[in-house]
Amino acid sequence: MHQQDSSTLVLFSERPEWADVTPLEQYEGVNPLAPIYYSEEYKDATSYFRGIVKAGEMSPRVLELTEAIIRMNPAHYSAWQYRYKTLLELNNPLDDELALMDEIAVKHLKTYQVWHHRRLLVARTREPARELAFLSRSLRADTKNYHTWSYRQWLLAYFNEDTLWERELDFVGDLLEEDLRNNSAWHHRFFVVFQSGVRKGDEDRGAVAQREISFAKQYIAKAPNNASVWNYLRGVLEHSKIPFSELQIFVTPYTLPQRSEDDAPAEVIDLENPLPSKLAQLPCVAAIEFLADVHEAAGGDSIMKATELWKLLADEHDTIRKKYWEYRIREALRTV
Amino acid sequence: MSPPPGDLPPFTRFGHGTHCKRCLVGLPGSQVDIDPSKLALAFYCIGSLDLLNQLLDKTKQDDRESWREWIWEQQVCGPYGAGFKPGPYMSSIKEDSTEGNVPQLIVTYTALLTLAILRDDFTRLDRTGIAQLLGVCQREDGSFSTEPYGGDTDLRTVYCAFAIANMLDNWSTINIDQSVEFMRSCRTYEGGYGQFPFCEAQGGTTYCALSALHLSGRGDRISPTERKQTIRWLVQKQDISGGFVGRTNKAADACYCFWCGASLNILGVGTLVDEDALRSFIGSCQHKFGGIAKAPKEHPDPYHTYLSLAALSTQATAARAGPDGNIGHSAANAHVDPSRSTSWELPPLDPLLNATVDTAAWAREHIPKSTNA
Ligand SMILES: [Zn+2]
Numbered sequence: 001m002h003q004q005d006s007s008t009l010v011l012f013s014e015r016p017e018w019a020d021v022t023p024l025e026q027y028e029g030v031n032p033l034a035p036i037y038y039s040e041e042y043k044d045a046t047s048y049f050r051g052i053v054k055a056g057e058m059s060p061r062v063l064e065l066t067e068a069i070i071r072m073n074p075a076h077y078s079a080w081q082y083r084y085k086t087l088l089e090l091n092n093p094l095d096d097e098l099a100l101m102d103e104i105a106v107k108h109l110k111t112y113q114v115w116h117h118r119r120l121l122v123a124r125t126r127e128p129a130r131e132l133a134f135l136s137r138s139l140r141a142d143t144k145n146y147h148t149w150s151y152r153q154w155l156l157a158y159f160n161e162d163t164l165w166e167r168e169l170d171f172v173g174d175l176l177e178e179d180l181r182n183n184s185a186w187h188h189r190f191f192v193v194f195q196s197g198v199r200k201g202d203e204d205r206g207a208v209a210q211r212e213i214s215f216a217k218q219y220i221a222k223a224p225n226n227a228s229v230w231n232y233l234r235g236v237l238e239h240s241k242i243p244f245s246e247l248q249i250f251v252t253p254y255t256l257p258q259r260s261e262d263d264a265p266a267e268v269i270d271l272e273n274p275l276p277s278k279l280a281q282l283p284c285v286a287a288i289e290f291l292a293d294v295h296e297a298a299g300g301d302s303i304m305k306a307t308e309l310w311k312l313l314a315d316e317h318d319t320i321r322k323k324y325w326e327y328r329i330r331e332a333l334r335t336v
Numbered sequence: 337m338s339p340p341p342g343d344l345p346p347f348t349r350f351g352h353g354t355h356c357k358r359c360l361v362g363l364p365g366s367q368v369d370i371d372p373s374k375l376a377l378a379f380y381c382i383g384s385l386d387l388l389n390q391l392l393d394k395t396k397q398d399d400r401e402s403w404r405e406w407i408w409e410q411q412v413c414g415p416y417g418a419g420f421k422p423g424p425y426m427s428s429i430k431e432d433s434t435e436g437n438v439p440q441l442i443v444t445y446t447a448l449l450t451l452a453i454l455r456d457d458f459t460r461l462d463r464t465g466i467a468q469l470l471g472v473c474q475r476e477d478g479s480f481s482t483e484p485y486g487g488d489t490d491l492r493t494v495y496c497a498f499a500i501a502n503m504l505d506n507w508s509t510i511n512i513d514q515s516v517e518f519m520r521s522c523r524t525y526e527g528g529y530g531q532f533p534f535c536e537a538q539g540g541t542t543y544c545a546l547s548a549l550h551l552s553g554r555g556d557r558i559s560p561t562e563r564k565q566t567i568r569w570l571v572q573k574q575d576i577s578g579g580f581v582g583r584t585n586k587a588a589d590a591c592y593c594f595w596c597g598a599s600l601n602i603l604g605v606g607t608l609v610d611e612d613a614l615r616s617f618i619g620s621c622q623h624k625f626g627g628i629a630k631a632p633k634e635h636p637d638p639y640h641t642y643l644s645l646a647a648l649s650t651q652a653t654a655a656r657a658g659p660d661g662n663i664g665h666s667a668a669n670a671h672v673d674p675s676r677s678t679s680w681e682l683p684p685l686d687p688l689l690n691a692t693v694d695t696a697a698w699a700r701e702h703i704p705k706s707t708n709a
Contacts, residue, residue: 024428029409031402032424033378039365050428053435075369078426078436081486111369116488144586146531146538153534183584187536190525195534227572227584235525238565320578324571324608 009041009068012048017061023047024054045069046076053082058089067100074108080117094125106138115147119154128159136171143175144184153191165199168192180219183228190232194239209240214272217250221274224254224284234290244294249273251294254280254287255309285318296332303332344612345619346678351626352641353390356381358626359638360403374423375410378403379446380638386453386692387645387682404454407447411462412439416472416484418465420447440483441473445496448503449691452699461703463504470497471509477521478514490531491522495544499689502551505704512552519545520557526584527562527569539573539582539595542566546602547688555602563603570596571608578613579621579631589630590621590640593647597654598687606654606687614651615680618644649685649692 012018025047028035038046045068052062066083069076087097098121105114122131135152142148156164169192175185193202193212202208216233219226237244250273258280276282288309295306307329314325360381363370370377382403385391391400409430410420419439426436444466451458473480479489480497494515501507521533522545528537529545546566549555558566573580573596579588580596593614600606620632621644627636628644686696 027424027427027429027432029406029424029430031399031406033403033406034360034363034370034374034381036363036368036371037365038368042365042368046425050426050434053426054428073368073371075372076425077372077487082435112488144583146536146583150530150532150535154532157534181585183586184536186584187524187526191534194525231526231569231584239525320574320576320610320613321571321608323610324567327605327608 009045011041011044012065012068013044018048021048021051021055021057024050026050039072042069042072045072049079049082053078058086060090062086063090063092070104074104074111074114077113080113084117084120094121095127097121098125098130102134105134106141109138109142109145109148112147115151118151122155123158126159128155128161128164131155132164132167139175143179143182146184149184149188153188156192157196160197162199165192165196176219180223181226181228183231186228186232190235194236205240209236209242212236213242213247217272217274220254221276224276224280224282224287227286230286230290244290244297248291248294251287251290254282254284255291256283258282283317285313288313288317292328306332344615344680345622347619347680348622348626349388349390349677349679351624352622352628352645353385353388353394353626355623355625355627355636355641356384356638357394371425372422373443374425375407375420375443375450376422376446377638378407379450380642382450382453383691384638384642384645386695387642387649387685389683391453400454404451404456407451407454408460410443410447411460412437413462413465414438414484417468417470418462419444419469438483438485439469440487441469441480441493441496441500442482444469445499448500448699448703449689449695452691452702453695455698456702458702458705463506463704466500467504467506467509470501473497474510474515476514478511478516478518480515491519491529491541491544491548492531494519495548498548498551503689503699503703505700507552512554516549516552516554516557519548523562527565527567536583537569539570539580539592539599542570543595543599543602546599547690550602551688567600567603567605567608570600570603574610574613577620578610578615578617580614587631588617590618590628590647591630591643593618594643594650594690597647598650598685598690601650601654601687606650609651609654611651611655614647618648645682646685646690648680649682650687652682653684653687653693 013023045065049065049069052065063083063086066079066086069079070083087094098118101114101118101121105118108114122128132152132155135148138148139145156168169189172185172189172192175182193208198205213233213236216229216236219229220233253275292306292309295302295309310325310328314322318325359377382391385394407420410423411418412421414433416438419441420443421437421439422443426432426434469484472484473493474497475481475489480493481487481489482493497510498515501510519529522529522531522535522541524530524537526537528539528542530536530538531541549557572584573592575581575588577588579590580592581588582592582595597606597609597614600608618628621629621640623629623636628641629636630640684693685691686693689696689699691699
């Protein structure tokens with residue numbers, strides 16, 4: 001399991017301990033489609049790999065060979081698959097393999113195979129705790145990496161151990177503290193709070209929903225033009241079947257232009273309905289959209305209030321979605 | 337339907353065709369990661385030429401012939417049934433049955449489409465074998481594994497399996513409702529679909545879910561409320577650059593112009609996209625030596641080239657569709673100048689199979705036929 005740089009790799013064809021293997025060159029066909037001009041090292045290693053697979057050999061040196069290939073091409077599906085089979089056949093300690101993967105994964109966060117291999121290993125070792133620690137490190141390198149997040153979600157749901165869930169909310173909280181537009185973190189929060197069962201202390205679902213609504217409000221007050229937090233807020237309301245109208249008082253100040261210093265009213269601090277900061281870019285598109293949805297749900301005469309807001313979005317504040325807001329007007333009027 | 341003159345850069349269609357042709361001729365050693373999905377790359381290249389209407393005059397009859405031969409060489413069969421492998425990277429002889437030479441679902445989907453683009457008659461297709469493969473790959477939770485003996489199982493493979501079943505016109509080996517349940521479990525509070533259950537909503541996998549539901553005639557499994565929420569999420573993905581982002585608050589990427597634009601099209605509201613802004617974004621992703629990149633100033637690749645073209649083609653289809661949503665059969669082809677034109681006009685696309693309307697029609701006509709001559 002030593003680390004090797006592919007440029008300093010001694011060709012397998014030059015290693016006496018591989019002399020007993022017949023390397024098999026790649027068959028290309030008469031007129032190959034999009035042939036790849038392989039490097040000498042890659043051609044050499046994969047020829048030996050084809051030879052090994054043909055012979056069905058599963059020995060420690062297979063691990064060395066597949067590691068060399070994976071380092072040159074982490075997308076080499078067959079190398080991963082054969083490596084996994086060999087590990088099991090040899091009864092190799094899978095912890096060692098995971099340690100090696102820690103290093104390889106961080107280099108190739110965007111390669112499917114790296115993560116698939118990990119899932120297979122951990123489903124056997126059944127030690128998810130060390131994985132969470134690794135994931136926290138690798139998310140720091142790329143806070144929105146889809147593979148890393150989906151692996152974390154799989155891990156939590158698959159093992160579903162109380163101790164694993166314990167620190168998740170704090171973990172997400174820290175990430176949002178660093179970047180409040182990190183949608184992956186918002187999504188993860190929803191998953192942890194609403195989609196993964198009820199944990200101790202969270203039995204009162206109404207209170208949990210209110211806690212999350214307050215949490216979202218604080219983040220909207222910090223930076224109103226953030227689609228992630230609005231989507232989260234909507235998600236919480238819809239999931240908990242709370243009508244949007246319950247937030248009308250909170251949302252309204254965000255739908256208005258920024259107050260000038262003079263006409264700002266003496267502020268009464270309302271912790272439940274934090275006001276936008278003086279620096280916020282107002283009016284906020286998502287707030288206008290939210291308020292229009294409140295009016296649309298009310299029906300009757302309120303539909304006209306909704307259409308006025310949509311018109312405002314179409315013509316002034318969100319012109320790239322002009323056709324969408326006009327569509328909303330048509331749809332709403334169609335049902336009147 | 338032509339864009340307003342002025343702001344739009346010329347659409348360098350000739351260069352885009354050249355980029356794809358160049359990749360078909362050969363790839364540098366730095367791109368070894370293409371090997372396990374070689375046939376998919378071929379689809380993006382040949383599909384781009386199809387969308388640009390350059391296949392007949394930019395490629396030679398002999399080349400097209402040999403490409404078809406090469407693709408047929410990737411058809412493999414075994415106890416799992418039959419399908420296409422990504423390429424010969426694990427083969428040392430022509431018909432190599434050693435481990436590693438197994439079919440892959442995503443690749444099988446792209447192989448069928450590529451052969452349809454090349455107007456193959458499909459007499460060599462192992463239809464029963466492919467239907468069997470779909471059954472073998474389906475997991476208990478309704479998802480499909482990429483390969484008969486393992487691999488990822490996610491929404492992408494559900495889509496590919498459903499697209500294959502649709503082209504074969506054979507659903508007998510699949511439990512559709514179980515897959516529908518799986519897709520529903522990938523839906524998120526935002527209104528899009530994630531790659532696996534519990535994962536963040538993402539444009540590509542949202543397309544996979546919506547398209548798969550419609551390919552199997554299960555579009556009505558999306559409730560009116562869900563549909564409204566999904567449309568909202570999709571239009572929200574177009575940002576001020578004019579391009580689409582794949583997830584909330586990410587940067588625009590040309591491929592999502594297709595994944596999100598086609599999703600809206602499937603939901604019957606393709607015209608909600610700001611077409612001019614979309615064209616201007618894709619225009620800015622064009623590389624000066626041909627090809628389209630994921631974002632301005634990035635390197636082009638066949639994947640983003642194809643999906644950008646497909647996005648433009650989807651928009652053309654949405655705009656051309658009448659109020660009843662019917663698309664005039666290949667009416668656009670007549671207007672397309674295949675030469676060095678810089679016109680933005682492209683033939684209409686079948687948004688469910690992700691191929692031109694003509695190619696999709698060819699696939700649906702020739703793939704299901706029995707080989708008894
Ligand atoms: Zn992309």
